[in-house]
Amino acid sequence: MLKTRIITALILAPIVIGGIFFLPPLGFALFTGVIITIGAWEWANMAGVTQPLGRIGFALATAAILFGMLEVPATVVLWAALLWWVVCFLLIRGYPAGSGRWGSCTARAIMGLFVLVPAWVGLNHLRTGGFQFGDSANNLLLILYVFCIVWVADIGAYFAGRAFGKAKLAPRVSPGKSWAGVWGGLVAVAVFALLIGFLAQASAGDIVLLILASLITGGISVVGDLMESMLKRFRGIKDSSHLLPGHGGIMDRIDSLTAAIPVFALIITQLGWLTAGHW
Numbered sequence: 001m002l003k004t005r006i007i008t009a010l011i012l013a014p015i016v017i018g019g020i021f022f023l024p025p026l027g028f029a030l031f032t033g034v035i036i037t038i039g040a041w042e043w044a045n046m047a048g049v050t051q052p053l054g055r056i057g058f059a060l061a062t063a064a065i066l067f068g069m070l071e072v073p074a075t076v077v078l079w080a081a082l083l084w085w086v087v088c089f090l091l092i093r094g095y096p097a098g099s100g101r102w103g104s105c106t107a108r109a110i111m112g113l114f115v116l117v118p119a120w121v122g123l124n125h126l127r128t129g130g131f132q133f134g135d136s137a138n139n140l141l142l143i144l145y146v147f148c149i150v151w152v153a154d155i156g157a158y159f160a161g162r163a164f165g166k167a168k169l170a171p172r173v174s175p176g177k178s179w180a181g182v183w184g185g186l187v188a189v190a191v192f193a194l195l196i197g198f199l200a201q202a203s204a205g206d207i208v209l210l211i212l213a214s215l216i217t218g219g220i221s222v223v224g225d226l227m228e229s230m231l232k233r234f235r236g237i238k239d240s241s242h243l244l245p246g247h248g249g250i251m252d253r254i255d256s257l258t259a260a261i262p263v264f265a266l267i268i269t270q271l272g273w274l275t276a277g278h279w
Helices: 002-021 023-048 052-071 074-094 107-130 136-164 181-198 202-233 250-270
Strands: 168-170 176-178
Touching: 002 023, 002 136, 023 052, 023 107, 023 136, 023 168, 023 176, 023 202, 023 250, 052 107, 074 107, 074 136, 074 168, 074 202, 107 136, 107 250, 136 176, 136 181, 136 250, 168 181, 176 181, 181 202, 202 250
Parallel strands: none
Antiparallel strands: 168 176
16 A cells, blocks of 8 residues: 555656646646546545536536636635635534535535635635745745645644544544644644744744744644545545545545635735736
8 A cells, every 4th residue: 555655646746746836827727727627526426426427527517617717806716715614614513413404415516616616716826926025936935835834734733643632623523633633733834834934034023924824724724624524424435536546536635725725825815915916
């Protein structure tokens, strides 16, 4: 299993790195759109769509919606995403109570659109927006930064959870996660943000704001992870698909990012660090 995971990662890494860091904005939008469309194909399975044509149809419908988002102001979508993740927090907190209200195939499919579409909008807003502290190359570093928030939070959560993880976070959704893991992940994120702020020679005020933005983003990434776990538990499946040998599916790899990206993009936009850009 470990060998399979390593081989898959070695194949995927250059593709993802090339798609994110070496494509122009329009190519980036198409590349990330393909990833989101594949994620939609997997989400259809989590929603309870078992027929292959139904899953393909949902993926194509999602792709069409992404195309329609080109004319919608990004901040409108990002605010809607923030509200959506607050709702998700409440759904996760109450699970399994309340699942009767969202347990239908149609409702779960719509939930997928609320997860996937804002993630794509937020990612491309980060890519094309005017970043206060530099040029388009720094926009790519901004995307790397939000990825690092999620990765650092995961690493901090892993070690803190192993050392102190007795109190479970959401045992009915994801029994392995603990409150110690959450706090450990957030401490790691705060240290990371502080370090980046110093390296960027930012002012004390901007460093404080960066830490706060990073903490909120790291916290909401946990909700994204739990959201997918809740849907898979309700559906009775372990992975979103078997598309990535040894890793499960695309959604299993980007679940935290789907929450973190739009929220982070909204926060730094409201701070005035990022303005609307062009394709």
